[in-house]
Amino acid sequence: MTDSGIGIDIDIDTSRNAPATLHDVAREAGVSLATASRTLNGSTRRVKDEYRKRVLEAAARLDYSPNLSAQAVARGTTTTVALLVADIADPYFSSIAAGVVAEADTAHLIVTMAATERDPERELELVRTLRGQRPRVMILAGSRPTTDPTGGALVEELRAYERSGGRVVLISRNELALRTVLVDNRRGAEALARELVGIGYRRFAVITGAEGLRTAADRVDGFRDGLAATGGELRDADVIRDAFTRDGGYSGMRALLERGLEGVELVFAANDVMAVGALSAIRDSGLAPGTDVAVAGFDDIPTVRDITPALTTVRVPLEELGHRALRLALADTDADAEGPVQTEVVLRESTPGISR
Amino acid sequence: MTDSGIGIDIDIDTSRNAPATLHDVAREAGVSLATASRTLNGSTRRVKDEYRKRVLEAAARLDYSPNLSAQAVARGTTTTVALLVADIADPYFSSIAAGVVAEADTAHLIVTMAATERDPERELELVRTLRGQRPRVMILAGSRPTTDPTGGALVEELRAYERSGGRVVLISRNELALRTVLVDNRRGAEALARELVGIGYRRFAVITGAEGLRTAADRVDGFRDGLAATGGELRDADVIRDAFTRDGGYSGMRALLERGLEGVELVFAANDVMAVGALSAIRDSGLAPGTDVAVAGFDDIPTVRDITPALTTVRVPLEELGHRALRLALADTDADAEGPVQTEVVLRESTPGISR
DNA sequence: CAAGTTGTGGGAAGCGCTTTCTCGACGACG
DNA sequence: CGTCGTCGAGAAAGCGCTTCCCACAACTTG
Numbered sequence: 185m186t187d188s189g190i191g192i193d194i195d196i197d198t199s200r201n202a203p204a205t206l207h208d209v210a211r212e213a214g215v216s217l218a219t220a221s222r223t224l225n226g227s228t229r230r231v232k233d234e235y236r237k238r239v240l241e242a243a244a245r246l247d248y249s250p251n252l253s254a255q256a257v258a259r260g261t262t263t264t265v266a267l268l269v270a271d272i273a274d275p276y277f278s279s280i281a282a283g284v285v286a287e288a289d290t291a292h293l294i295v296t297m298a299a300t301e302r303d304p305e306r307e308l309e310l311v312r313t314l315r316g317q318r319p320r321v322m323i324l325a326g327s328r329p330t331t332d333p334t335g336g337a338l339v340e341e342l343r344a345y346e347r348s349g350g351r352v353v354l355i356s357r358n359e360l361a362l363r364t365v366l367v368d369n370r371r372g373a374e375a376l377a378r379e380l381v382g383i384g385y386r387r388f389a390v391i392t393g394a395e396g397l398r399t400a401a402d403r404v405d406g407f408r409d410g411l412a413a414t415g416g417e418l419r420d421a422d423v424i425r426d427a428f429t430r431d432g433g434y435s436g437m438r439a440l441l442e443r444g445l446e447g448v449e450l451v452f453a454a455n456d457v458m459a460v461g462a463l464s465a466i467r468d469s470g471l472a473p474g475t476d477v478a479v480a481g482f483d484d485i486p487t488v489r490d491i492t493p494a495l496t497t498v499r500v501p502l503e504e505l506g507h508r509a510l511r512l513a514l515a516d517t518d519a520d521a522e523g524p525v526q527t528e529v530v531l532r533e534s535t536p537g538i539s540r
Numbered sequence: 541m542t543d544s545g546i547g548i549d550i551d552i553d554t555s556r557n558a559p560a561t562l563h564d565v566a567r568e569a570g571v572s573l574a575t576a577s578r579t580l581n582g583s584t585r586r587v588k589d590e591y592r593k594r595v596l597e598a599a600a601r602l603d604y605s606p607n608l609s610a611q612a613v614a615r616g617t618t619t620t621v622a623l624l625v626a627d628i629a630d631p632y633f634s635s636i637a638a639g640v641v642a643e644a645d646t647a648h649l650i651v652t653m654a655a656t657e658r659d660p661e662r663e664l665e666l667v668r669t670l671r672g673q674r675p676r677v678m679i680l681a682g683s684r685p686t687t688d689p690t691g692g693a694l695v696e697e698l699r700a701y702e703r704s705g706g707r708v709v710l711i712s713r714n715e716l717a718l719r720t721v722l723v724d725n726r727r728g729a730e731a732l733a734r735e736l737v738g739i740g741y742r743r744f745a746v747i748t749g750a751e752g753l754r755t756a757a758d759r760v761d762g763f764r765d766g767l768a769a770t771g772g773e774l775r776d777a778d779v780i781r782d783a784f785t786r787d788g789g790y791s792g793m794r795a796l797l798e799r800g801l802e803g804v805e806l807v808f809a810a811n812d813v814m815a816v817g818a819l820s821a822i823r824d825s826g827l828a829p830g831t832d833v834a835v836a837g838f839d840d841i842p843t844v845r846d847i848t849p850a851l852t853t854v855r856v857p858l859e860e861l862g863h864r865a866l867r868l869a870l871a872d873t874d875a876d877a878e879g880p881v882q883t884e885v886v887l888r889e890s891t892p893g894i895s896r
Numbered sequence: 897c898a899a900g901t902t903g904t905g906g907g908a909a910g911c912g913c914t915t916t917c918t919c920g921a922c923g924a925c926g
Numbered sequence: 927c928g929t930c931g932t933c934g935a936g937a938a939a940g941c942g943c944t945t946c947c948c949a950c951a952a953c954t955t956g
Contacts, residue, residue: 203674203704205942216906221944229945232902247700252672254942256609257820259913264652271843272641275860278634285628285655294673296620296652299641316608317650318559344603404561430846451577458848467848486629490816492823492848503629561912572936585915586934604948610912871920 204246207410213242224250252294254493256318261349265293265510266319268310270326271304274429274457275485276502280325280355283506287495291514293320302428305333311341315350320350321513325505327357329396335360346418349514355505356399365509365520369399369482370406372527374496376452376480377410379529380496384538385450385478388418391462392454393428400428400454407452422448426458433461443471448476450535456481456488459495465535479534543710560602569598580606608650612674613720617705621649621866622675624666626658626682630785631841632812632858636681636711639862647870649676658784660688667697669844671706678706681861683713683894685752691716707869711803711861721865725755725838726762728854728868728883732808733766734850735885740894741806741834744774747792747818748810749784756810757785763808778804782814788814791818797825806891812837812844816853819890849889856883 203417215235223231224237231239242248256262267275267284281297286297298314300307307328314322322345328335339360342352354364376471382390388411393400402422411418426436433453433516440451459481466473472480476491481488484499505525512520566576571591577588579595587595598604605816612618623640625633637653644651654670655661663684670678678701684691695716698708701720710720744767749756760779767774782792789809796807809815815837822829829835830849837844840855861881868876 201703201705202672206944207942216944217943218906218908219750219904222905225944227944232904249668249672251613251674251942253612253674254608254911255944257607257613257913257941258943258945260911260944262609273631273635273638275629275631275634275843278631278637280628281634281653282627282655285653289654294652294670295654296650298639298645298651299638299640312605314650315559315605318607318609347557349557375870385553397926426671430842460843464846484852486786487631487816487843490847491843573913574915574936574938575934578935581914583914587901588934591935607912610941611914613943614915615909616914616941702914 197345198486203251204243204248206248206377207248208237208246209242209248213238213245225255227313234283235358236490255291261318264319265295265321265323265513266298266314266317267295267297268307268314268322268324269297270300271429272299274311274361274456275487276457276483277325277503279485280506280509282511283503283508284323285506286503287347287507290530291510293510300326301464302326304328304334304338305495308334308338308341311338315345319350321353321510323509323513324357325355325509327397327399329394330398333397333445336412353431353509353513355509357511363512363518363520365505365512367399367500367505368527369402370409370522372408372500372529373403373406373452373482374413376482376496376498377407377416378414379531380452380478380480381411381416382449383531383535384540385535386415386417386538387447387449388416389424389445389448389450390399390418390424390454391424391426391433391458393458394425397428398533403454422431426445428455430461430479431456433458434465435461437462437465438469441465441471445477449538450480452480453478454482455485456485456495456497458471459497459534460491461492463493463495474536479509480535484530488532494534496532496535497530498527499530501525531534547773559607560599560604562604562606564596564602565596565598565604569594570603580604583609590797596818610700611626611710618674618676619649620673620675621651621677622662623651623653623680624656624670624671624682626656627785628653628655630669631843632811632813632839633681635841635858636862636865639677639764639859640866641862641863642859643792643863644851647866649866656682657685658682660684660690660694664690664694664697666829666853667694667701669743670685671697675706677709678713678868679862679865679869680713681711681865683753683755684753685750687752688772699869709865709869717877719868719874720866721861722880723755723856723861724880724883725758726765728885729759729762729808729838729864730766730769732838732852732854732885733763733772734770735887736806736808736834736836737767737770737772737890738894739887741890742772742894743803743805744772745778745780745796745801745804746774746808746810747780747782747789747796747807747814748787749814750781753784757811784811784814786813786817789814790821791817793818795820797827801833805894806836808836810838812839812841812851812853815853816844816847817892819847819849830890832894838889840886844886844888850890852891854883854884855886857881 282419314512425434426432463473483499484497712723780792782788819829837853840853844851
């Protein structure tokens, strides 16, 4: 087509520029567009072997690859799932993302990803943008403050999206009345508290995220419950709030140290990245984490096995969260038939225990 | 439309089901489809303020969101960039992904992501699938073995994609003659070797990935160069090959320890996740990493600041890699005008030095 | 053997958009 | 006052597909 016409031109397809269309394939195979379409996608209609073969060969010869956008507009439905996370580089979210991507792959869906950077306004805007894609599913991970004023608009937007046939799944943020993969944060933290008291700790401090962060709040509440039941002590002044990130954990711990530990034996950070930051802060101040002051986290992100001291934490099956979110979205039922995701306390060296 | 017609129904739009189309907006605004289209996207044509206003209001009232698939098919071009990584949960790739997503955001592009799981066949298949999306850009991160038999098919596929107007960018895998964001692995490793010899180390071992992995090979070669220039010693028997992952690092180190260190003072792992695994292996065997045997890595993934001992490594600006990959794809030039990405040696406690 | 059934190919409408082209309205100019 | 330009709205032709519908042939039936 594009070559000058003179000269030997064997592989005609490689000299073309635009990708082959179904039209090209049909022409090449000497059949109608309809027949070509029916052969190259799982239509219910049968196509005689003779034709089918010709179409398949033509498609291979032209290196045909169906235009997904065109299919989407013709079919009125896409094969896309949109995933919103706070921060892709955060191991918590990247593990979840890995699960979503893996599950999507088995369902022959394509994942598009965006990062909210923990900014509620950005999140809202991203949801709006991504709606344009008409994804089959939208998965939102990472809780937003319940106090946020744009929360209503977000819900409204998600509802509108659902009304138009989309499926929304939230991961670990049940504040909205939408499909949710629930993590039993409360029970997990409670179990952790019990175990820690069991190995001898009595005086605790907590480093958590901003007020209104549901996940963080549940974990702290659960922890409190566990302590209350077993006689552990957590004073209000020993609950520190900071950013829900590694650096937040660092500076929260720093603040605690500067003020003076005042008998605190163990610091519970509401997630692992914060705990990791806290560990570094302890070390930087010349103390030995684990022995001088114990630390526990939540999530069991992959790296905490490898830090020293290895971190005591509550395991959340993060990749599984991603898998479940997508399965839930694709399921017929509204509710999560599998129930809340169970967690498991993992004691490691960062809480060696105290013998009394 | 769907409601029974009786009763007060104020916000008409929320009761609809299908998302509003441009057609709906045009009708609502009392203008033609063309005018609506021109107002709602940056066309070159002017639309009179009066009409413009009516369209904008109608769009807002109907909560109109343009169907990206339809736009793509009408315009013959999408706003998508496809990103292929080996493993999303790996901090190396998730950092790169974060960079790509951030850069895509500023360019108003949408990122779709897939994981090859380090399987060359899968990679090829994913490229084929993703071509159907007609992405503007495809970014492939994570090197594949140069020895892989499907390599030719991959290149052919990518070439075909480029011929049809797409842009391909590879990250740190220059084996193919395609646009590439190059990391100066060789120079980085060389500088690392020099510094390590400078602080007293003489006998080295290396844990690296499978033969044929370009990135790994460059790092090892550079390391060798640096040693050769400064009198460090690396025996062939002390080069261990294993998987290019955390667990590969662990088992590689394990193998080295079981065989006996035989005077090796420092182990260089070809990437940080391997180094982290090696550190754990050392610890698990009862030795003290850093003091009994030093360890160095490569990449400077975020977590290595927080492990103990903090890991000596070569910093690669991972997020920046993602940014540059997309910028390069979108640039007019073929070559990377910014030159190879520079690295920087970061000495930390895992290599305290040896005084002689 | 006429009158249904089935099975399968192809024509054409249509999905939601963009963009070319047509054409009327209006102002400037000689 | 007639003629040209220019501006800008709208009709309509696509973009690459899917799918409804019709046509026709080959079979069944009673």
